[in-house]
Amino acid sequence: xxxxxxxxxxxxxxxxxxxxxxxxxxxxxxxxxxxxxxxxxxxxxxxxxxxxxxxxxxxxxxxxxxxxxxxxxxxxxxxxxxxxxxxxxxxxxxxxxxxxxxxxxxxxxxxxxxxxxxxxxxxxxxxxxxxxxxxxxxxxxxxxxxxxxxxxxxxxxxxxxxxxxxxxxxxxxxxxxxxxxxxxxxxxxxxxxxxxxxxxxxxxxxxxxxxxxxxxxxxxxxxxxxxxxxxxxxxxxxxxxxxxxxxxxxxxxxxxxxxxxxxxxxxxxxxxxxxxxxxxxxxxxxxxxxxxxxxxxxxxxxxxxxxxxxxxxxxxxxxxxxxxxxxxxxxxxxxxxxxxxxxxxxxxxxxxxxxxxxxxxxxxxxxxxxxxxxxxxxxxxxxxxxxxxxxxxxxxxxxxxxxxxxxxxxxxxxxxxxxxxxxxxxxxxxxxxxxxxxxxxxxxxxxxxxxxxxxxxxxxxxxxxxxxxxxxxxxxxxxxxxxxxxxxxxxxxxxxxxxxxxxxxxxxxxxxxxxxxxxxxxxxxxxxxxxxxxxxxxxxxxxxxxxxxxxxxxxxxxxxxxxxxxxxxxxxxxxxxxxxxxxxxxxxxxxxxxxxxxxxxxxxxxxxxxxxxxxxxxxxxxxxxxxxxxxxxxxxxxxxxxxxxxxxxxxxxxxxxxxxxxxxxxxxxxxxxx
Numbered sequence: 001x002x003x004x005x006x007x008x009x010x011x012x013x014x015x016x017x018x019x020x021x022x023x024x025x026x027x028x029x030x031x032x033x034x035x036x037x038x039x040x041x042x043x044x045x046x047x048x049x050x051x052x053x054x055x056x057x058x059x060x061x062x063x064x065x066x067x068x069x070x071x072x073x074x075x076x077x078x079x080x081x082x083x084x085x086x087x088x089x090x091x092x093x094x095x096x097x098x099x100x101x102x103x104x105x106x107x108x109x110x111x112x113x114x115x116x117x118x119x120x121x122x123x124x125x126x127x128x129x130x131x132x133x134x135x136x137x138x139x140x141x142x143x144x145x146x147x148x149x150x151x152x153x154x155x156x157x158x159x160x161x162x163x164x165x166x167x168x169x170x171x172x173x174x175x176x177x178x179x180x181x182x183x184x185x186x187x188x189x190x191x192x193x194x195x196x197x198x199x200x201x202x203x204x205x206x207x208x209x210x211x212x213x214x215x216x217x218x219x220x221x222x223x224x225x226x227x228x229x230x231x232x233x234x235x236x237x238x239x240x241x242x243x244x245x246x247x248x249x250x251x252x253x254x255x256x257x258x259x260x261x262x263x264x265x266x267x268x269x270x271x272x273x274x275x276x277x278x279x280x281x282x283x284x285x286x287x288x289x290x291x292x293x294x295x296x297x298x299x300x301x302x303x304x305x306x307x308x309x310x311x312x313x314x315x316x317x318x319x320x321x322x323x324x325x326x327x328x329x330x331x332x333x334x335x336x337x338x339x340x341x342x343x344x345x346x347x348x349x350x351x352x353x354x355x356x357x358x359x360x361x362x363x364x365x366x367x368x369x370x371x372x373x374x375x376x377x378x379x380x381x382x383x384x385x386x387x388x389x390x391x392x393x394x395x396x397x398x399x400x401x402x403x404x405x406x407x408x409x410x411x412x413x414x415x416x417x418x419x420x421x422x423x424x425x426x427x428x429x430x431x432x433x434x435x436x437x438x439x440x441x442x443x444x445x446x447x448x449x450x451x452x453x454x455x456x457x458x459x460x461x462x463x464x465x466x467x468x469x470x471x472x473x474x475x476x477x478x479x480x481x482x483x484x485x486x487x488x489x490x491x492x493x494x495x496x497x498x499x500x501x502x503x504x505x506x507x508x509x510x511x512x513x514x515x516x517x518x519x520x521x522x523x524x525x526x527x528x529x530x531x532x533x534x535x536x537x538x539x540x541x542x543x544x545x546x547x548x549x550x551x552x553x554x555x556x557x558x559x560x561x562x563x564x565x566x567x568x569x570x571x572x573x574x575x576x577x578x579x580x581x582x583x584x585x586x587x588x589x590x591x592x593x594x595x596x597x598x599x600x601x602x603x604x605x606x607x608x609x610x611x612x613x614x615x616x617x618x619x620x621x622x623x624x625x626x627x628x629x630x631x632x633x634x635x636x637x638x639x640x641x642x643x644x645x646x647x648x649x650x651x652x653x654x655x656x657x658x659x660x661x662x663x664x665x666x667x668x669x670x671x672x673x674x
Contacts, residue, residue: 016353017050023101036071047099062098067091079135086132094124113148113156114181114188114217116228122150130160140164154183169200186226188217204241209254210234214266224264231259231266236274248280248290260305269305272298286323292316309396313340327414334405337445342399342435342458349375349386355665357384360625364536364615373534376617379625380655382665397437399458400444404432425469435459458496462487479508497537500528515554521547521565527621539618540573561588569622580610580622597640606631608658629658647671 027041044063069089076083110116130144146158158179165172176193191214198207214231218224236254241247254274259266273296280290293316300310315338322331349359349370359375360383370386378384407429413422432447437458463486470479482505489498503525511517525543547565564585571578586604610628612619635653642648649669656662 014351018052020046020048020051021099021101022046023099034072037068039068041066043098043100045097045099045101047097059097062095064092064094064098064100066093075133081136081138083133083135083139086134087130088132089129090127092124092126094126096121096123112177112179113158114179114186114190114215115148115154115156117186118150118154118183120150120153122153125149125151138166150183153185154181156181171198171200172196184220186217186219187221188215190215203245204239204249206239207237209236209238216266225261225266227261229261229266233257246282249278251277258306262302262305267305268301270298270300270308272296287321289318289320291318309341311341314338315401325415327411330407330409330411332405332407334403335447336401336403338401339444340399340401341396342437347372347388347391350389351385352387354385355382355667357386359386359388360384361386362615362617362620364617366615373531373537373617376620379620380653380663380665382653382663383625397458400436402432402434402436402445402447404430404447406430423471423474425472426466427469428464428466430464431462433461458489460487460489475511477508477510479506481506496530496532498528498530500526502526515552517551517553519547519549519551521545521549529621534617537617538573539571539578539621541622542570542572544568557593558589558591560590562586563588571618571622576612578610578612578618578622580608582623583607597638599636599638601634601636603634604632606633625657626655627658627660631658632656645673647673 023043023045025041025043027039029037029039031037042063042065044061046060047062048057048060067090071087073085073087074082075085106112126146126148128144128146130142132140132142134140141163142161144160146160148154148156148158156179158177161174161176163172163174173196174193177191179188179190181188181190192212194209194211196207196209198205211234212232215229217226217229219226234254234256236252238250238252240250240252252275256272256274257268258270260269261267275295276293278290278292280288282288293314295315296311296313298308298311298313300306300308315336317334317336319335320331320333323329324331349361349372351357358377360378361370362374362376363370364374365371375386375388408427410426412424416422434447435458436444463484465482465484467480467482470481472478472480483503484505485502487498487500489496503523505521505523508520509517510520523543523545525541525545527539527541527543529537529539531537545565545567547563549561549563551559551561553559565583567580567582569580569582584604584606586602588602589600591599606626607630608623608626608628610619610623614620614623614628633653633655635651637652638650640648647670649671651667651669653665654662
């Protein structure tokens with residue numbers, strides 16, 4: 001109405017343009033007798049935001065250059081360890097349109113220079129000059145002057161100091177910097193320093209640490225502190241033994257005080273006390289154990305300055321590595337338990353380029369509007385067009401956490417290879433990761449709480465896999481029997497969603513001759529999903545599976561395989577009794593050549609019987625993204641080694657579900673080995 005939109009939607013379809021980013025680099029370095037070093041590097045980039053378009057291409061190309069110069073000068077030679085002076089300089093220029101393929105600067109660059117609010121695209125000048133006076137590994141003192149500018153927008157000047165000094169049994173390490181910036185967006189002063197003074201005794205080392213940061217940021221030429229200004233002080237003491245000793249211990253305590261802006265000054269907002277202790281013991285080279293514990297108490301000084309809540313947390317861990325009888329049994333165990341506070345979370349889905357996401361959207365009610373209960377894990381990669389984004393809420397709950405990782409490997413053949421027991425092997429991997437609320441502390445230590453029966457478990461990610469190998473390396477036949485179990489549970493603001501999968505599976509291999517072999521798969525699987533918010537996502541599937549594959553391989557170059565599989569699925573929740581029968585037959589071809597590369601192709605015909613409509617979350621799960629009736633799937637891939645350090649891969653997938661147009665998906669991948 002009168003040019004003013006009245007609704008919240010527009011009849012617009014977002015078209016994601018094909019993009020291309022390229023970069024080329026070249027450089028040269030020169031060294032003169034370990035005294036003078038000079039290096040130069042140039043880079044050019046091309047960033048095309050729409051390869052289909054031929055307009056507005058003037059800002060696609062960019063370039064950058066960097067040069068480094070250093071010289072080492074002996075200054076005191078008449079000592080046991082001579083003193084040297086190192087002078088170094090560096091200059092880097094980055095053109096405004098230069099776009100690297102990957103970030104080449106340090107991960108702390110933006111924080112170091114306070115450029116988080118500077119979003120313009122202008123030329124960049126980054127220069128530094130410094131001197132270092134050193135005596136081997138005993139004395140090191142350095143000073144560096146750095147500058148970073150974006151003409152007309154940002155100017156930064158930084159002084160950096162570092163020293164590391166050893167005198168008898170004492171060591172002092174100091175790092176400090178002072179940054180001053182000005183510009184039309186922000187101006188700031190950022191002071192940082194960190195000191196560590198330690199003394200080495202006969203069997204251990206003691207020391208004190210102190211660290212402080214004070215970052216005062218102002219908007220433009222204003223004299224009012226910006227909300228992103230901060231300051232903290234952290235002081236502590238510690239005692240530790242060398243890592244090389246058989247028995248290792250470490251104990252530390254530190255107190256940290258945080259300050260945030262209020263009334264144009266930085267005032268205390270929170271204080272935390274932290275205690276940590278650890279110990280490790282190497283019994284022998286086959287048996288090692290270590291333990292650790294951390295305690296943290298957070299006190300909020302001013303609740304108006306921070307959204308943090310007072311907290312008291314405890315975290316402990318145990319690690320154990322064991323090898324018995326020359327590898328008969330190998331065990332690795334990691335256990336962790338703690339307590340703290342957990343935020344309830346909301347989530348939403350955001351569209352991304354097709355094939356680059358983690359979820360697919362299925363419009364079950366045909367209203368054209370994505371809804372939370374219409375997103376699934378994709379059955380095919382081209383359907384993965386959305387990512388899930390979690391948003392913390394303002395609700396906190398007290399939780400206990402525990403985590404257990406364990407891997408057991410039993411190999412009787414490690415003792416004797418020529419008996420019946422040497423043909424067996426057992427590999428078990430277990431992982432539990434739980435968050436529990438409303439439980440007693442001793443219950444919070446138990447990682448084996450059942451996901452469904454224990455209402456206090458608000459979040460879990462548990463999995464276990466056990467595989468019994470029978471004649472694994474046999475030339476004629478071999479069998480493995482596996483049991484897999486996965487359980488997940490998550491507390492969201494709109495309720496709890498739980499998923500459970502368990503499966504028994506048997507795989508048998510038979511080599512009838514050097515040319516012909518068969519592979520037989522038998523399995524029974526249970527899939528269960530329970531959602532408090534969306535009842536349409538509740539199901540319990542009983543799945544019986546069987547498959548057979550015959551392969552003919554007359555030589556090392558090519559192989560052809562015929563396969564057939566059948567899966568019978570039934571939902572046992574509700575009165576509808578959804579059932580599906582999926583039969584799949586296909587052929588696979590594989591050609592391998594050292595000179596020409598690897599070519600694989602496959603074609604499958606999938607016939608599905610299903611007694612319910614195929615536009616529900618349950619049908620998507622049971623039909624694996626296909627449709628009732630006859631479906632076709634096919635794929636091809638070519639992998640070629642262009643040289644010893646460069647490999648290229650071409651991939652193509654296609655499918656034709658019943659009543660749906662053909663879907664084609666292709667891709668190319670290049671790999672360089674350095």
